[in-house]
Amino acid sequence: MNNSGATQLLNYLAQQEPMEVQNWFEQVLQHQLEVPSHFNWLGLAEAASLNARVKNDLNWAKVAVHIYDYLEQTADSREKMALSLSSMNLRAYFIGKFGVVRGDVVLDLSRIVQWFIAGLPLSIEQATEDANRWMDLTIERIRALRDLKNQLAVFEGLANNNLLENYPELNNWLQLRSKLP
Helix, strand or coil, X not given: CCXXXXXXXXXHHHCXXXXXXXXXXXXXXXCCCCCCCCCCHHHHHHHHHHHHHHHCCXXXXXXXXXXXXXXXXXXXXXXXXXXXXXHHHHHHHHHHHHCCCCCCCCCCHHHXXXXXHHCCCCCHHHHHHHHHCHHHCCHHHHHHXXXXXXXXXXXXXXXXXXXXXXXXXXXXXXXXHHHCC
């Protein structure tokens, strides 16, 4: 399949029902269907995410999250950060709309909290110290602080809706967000 065929496939999938796209994706993962090597997986994830938000459709959100998770497996560290932020922001958006459902791939708030805590590059004490003197830091350290700020942004709407009360370990981090570059 050439680029035109890959684009047609992407456009076709974006117009289908989410369960059809999920079934197609599962068949691809099980090597029952072939996809062109230049298929725009990120485009499909973004189309699914857009469909989820526009149509307020949790099934589209699940498709998007599954594809983002799939893409993270082979992404470099910068791409992985962008993909995980997209996935976690989508989760947070739908948790804000539908509430927390433990065990759900999209609506389980603990997934977002675990993702954040597991990815912390430094302690709260070190982050606070670095935030107070960020202009003296290396570009790599500033980028790490900026990534941290972007990760904390995922929690903003959740905190505003009082959905983080069961996670007091996030309080100091959330207070630090406004001080990060």
